[in-house]
Amino acid sequence: MRLAAYNVENLFDRAKAMNLESWDEGRPILAAFARLNGLLGEVSYTAAARRQMAKLMIELGLEKSDTGPFVVLRRNRGGLLVRPRTGGIEITAGGRADWVGSLELRDEPIDENAMRNTARVLVDLEADVVGVVEAENRPVLRDFNRLIIPAIDGVPFRHVMVIDGNDDRGIDVGLLCREGFPIETMRSHVDDVDGDGDPIFSRDCPEYTVLTRKKNRLIVLVNHFKSKGFGRPEESNARRKAQAARVREIYKTLDPRGDAFVAVIGDLNDTPDSDPLSPLVRGSKLKDAFTHPAFDDGGFPGTYGPCSAANKIDYLFLSPALFAKVTAGGVLRKGMWPGVRPKKWDVYETLQDKKDAASDHAAIWVDLDI
Incomplete structure (x- = not known):
């Protein structure tokens, strides 16, 4: 059987702030969104918090309306704020219980060609089980599987x-x-x-038990750790390390003797030599599939962006018993932008521009004799 992991970077819709030409443009927007959401969720609003909320709302383009260029403030009931005629915003709520609503990022459709290239990657992987990172929700993943994969002559997956x-x-x-x-x-x-x-966990660490055709049980933990994209680096690092430590503890309960077939897979947003990933890399029995003699990295050590060693952030961590069952492994980069001077790897003919890329991430896979 073939096990894979792939960060699809959304399938149908993506936050507008994450679709900008440069990540440096989107990062402050996402940071302000995260900070404002945190403040809005507080039980009680201090005077300082109310001033900060008003400031962040203005930064996010909400001074005149509840709909900004990148975010939407939904107010269903209760009183959160007033907008004086003289300008600005005044937060009138005393805490989260005083109003009902939410702050949401505005979405826009993914480029259709990029969407089809994502489908091509999933088809060309020829994987039996794929851990998918950055899917909007199950209905979106279901519809992508049911509509887009067949549109490029692929066979849909049976389970989503x-x-x-x-x-x-x-x-x-x-x-x-x-x-x-x-x-x-x-x-x-x-x-x-x-x-x-x-x-x-920033998303979740879902634990799936999959029955193989040979009637073996494969336990798959799919992860997407805290990114480095925004927030204070020391806080992000601490969050990723806490996530890695918790995954290690979950793994220990699943494989106390080292003889179970367990895989921890996904986008962990850090490199193998980093301190945040040390609980998994150096503090557990899990083994990185990239280190297996049968694994071919295609001439590049990384999985993201230019695929240098500093961009090795996607993983297939395998229990010792599962690692021993690896017969082959590799990296599929045909849906990634290859650069221009010179192109680093072969891509689909339909990938003529950076916006056509299926993802900034490579898909990674291993064949397992289970």
Whole structure:
């Protein structure tokens, strides 16, 4: 069987702030959105918090209307704010219980050619089980599988599953499985919390048990750790390390003797030599598939962007028993922008411009004799 992981970077719609030409343009917008959402969720609003909320709303283009260029403030009931005729914003609510509503990122459609290139990657992977990162939700992943994959003459997956996670932007992780690889059980870790009562996982760490054609049970934990994109680096690093440590603890309960078939896969947003990933890389029995003698990285050590060693952020971590069953492995980069001087790798004929890229991430896979 073939196991794979792929960050599809959304399928039908993507936050407008994440679709800008440069990540440097979108990062401050997402940072302001995250900060404002955090403040709006506070039980009580201090005077300082109200001033900061008003400032952030103006930065996000909400001074005149609840609809800004990149975000929408939905106010269903209660009083949150007033907009004086003289300008500005005044927060009138005393806390989260005083109003009902939400702050949401505005979406826009993904380029159709890029969407089809994403489908081409999933078809060319020829994987039986794929951990999917950055899918909007299950209906979107289901419709992509049912409509777009057949449109490029691919065979849809038999099983499609996504468990909604903690990300306010609607970025989730899920699983696609072929006929003969049913999902037997699912277990969410979306409510796992740290010592302060805050969610550990940025999305979720869903735990799927898949039955193989040889009647073996494969346990797959799909992850998308905290990004480096915005927020204070020390806080982001600490969050990723806490996530890695929690995954290690979950793994220990699943494979106490080292003889179970367990895989921790997905976009972990850091390199193998980093401190945040040390609980998994150096603090557990899990083995990185890239280190297997049968794994071919295609001449590039990374999985993201230019695919240098500093861009190795996507993983297939395997339990010792599963690592021993690897017969081959590799990286599929045909849907990634290859650069221009010179092109680093071969791509689809339909990928003529950076906007045509299926994803900034490569798809990674291993063949397993289970």
